[in-house]
Amino acid sequence: MAGRISTQPTAIYHPKNHHHSSLCSLSPSSGTKVSLRFSLGSRLYSSLKLTAISEHPSKTVASAQYGNTMPSQDVIEIWRNADVVCFDVDSTVCIDEGIDELADFCGAGESVAEWTARAMGGSVPFEVALAARLSLFKPSLSQVQDFLERRPPRISPGIHDLINKLRAKKAEIYLISGGFRQMIEVSNGLPLGSDFILYTCLKHPVAAQLGIPRENIFANRLLFRSSGEFDGFDEAEPTSRSGGKASAIRHIKKVHQYRTLVMVGDGATDLEARKPGGADLFICYGGIQLRPSVAAAADWLVLDFNELCAGLE
Incomplete structure (x- = not known):
């Protein structure tokens, strides 16, 4: 059809070595903004400005500040006997906040990161923050493709081992993300009326690296017109709004009749999954x-996935 872009994705090179190293230290002063630069393979780029309060403290400091770094026996029992474990993606399964990195790539990193901090802290509804962030830079199809080629998602240290241990205990794994499917899974592009949903085919997408099937993924979709121009996001996705992760979890439990479900994540939308009828346990990953x-509101606060591995033994 004239004017419609091709629906066939192109394989994108994913570098094998994507080491992450911070080249500065953070001040412990609450609210202090600092600039970080990260070395990623052969490229060096400036990261977003992050508040120092967002950077995790040491285990010793966290233990003194929070009373939930040592789990109760009840928490351990739920964790060890979980039928299903649902993971957030950005800043949990992956090192980066995907939308912040995409915005930074498109030249709007700082303003978008401020909205992300508010959304993840729970001070604004997620759907408001998502719309506001995307309106600040309106990524085109070509920009998203270029971004994913140059800055593919980076898996957090320890997550592979944790998922392998959970699978050894016969637990089912899900990804429930407020981020975008384009950065998580692989599929063909799908036309949707006058719009176009892009699934970019990464060589090593996040879900494929972790062996998670598409049906076990809940995430948002970016929409594009046939010209490749940004055209919003799919508001039908439950994770596009506040309370959406709780809705996704209730759906998972109802459909599959799971007895015990655990949510692991870092943000307010992950904590919301702990609502009645939702997750039986919320673990905050502050790594x-x-x-x-x-x-402070989590059932268990961990700074390293090794803590969760140890809790399974």
């Missing part, structure tokens, strides 16, 4: 971003 209000 990348530690959000105080979320950490």
Whole structure:
């Protein structure tokens, strides 16, 4: 059809070595903004400005500040006997906040990161923050493709081992993300009326690296017109709004009749999954971003996935 872009994705090179190293230290002063630069393979680029309060403290400091770094026996029992474990993606399964990195690539990193901090801290509804962030830079199809080629998602250290241990205990694994499917899974592009949903075919997408099937993924979709122009996001996805992760979890439990479900994540939308009828346990992973209000309300706060591995033994 004239004017419609091709629906066939192109394989994109994913570098084997994507080491992450911070080249500065953070001040412990609450609210202080610092600039970080990261070395990623052969490229060096400036990261977003992050508040120092978001950077996780040491285990010793966290233990003194929060009373939930040592889980109760009840928490351990739920964790060890979980039928299904649902993971957030950005700043949990992956090192980066995908939308912040995409915005940074498109030249709007700082303003978008500020909205992300508010959304993940729970001070604004997620759907408001998502729309506001995307409106600040309106990524085109070509920009998203270029971004994914140059800055593919980076898996968090320890997550592979944790998922392998969970599978050894016969637990089912899901990804429930407020990020975008384009950065998580692989499929063909799908036309949707006058719009176009892009699934970019990464050589090593996040879900494929972790062996997670598409039916076990809940995430948002970016929409594009046939010209490749940005055309919003799919508002039908439950994770596009506040309370959406709780809705996704209720759906998972109802359809599959799971007895015990655990949610692992870093943000307010992950904590929301702990609502009645939702997750039986919420574990806050603060190894990348530690959000105080979320950490304090969690059933268990961990800074390293090795802590969760040890809890399974």
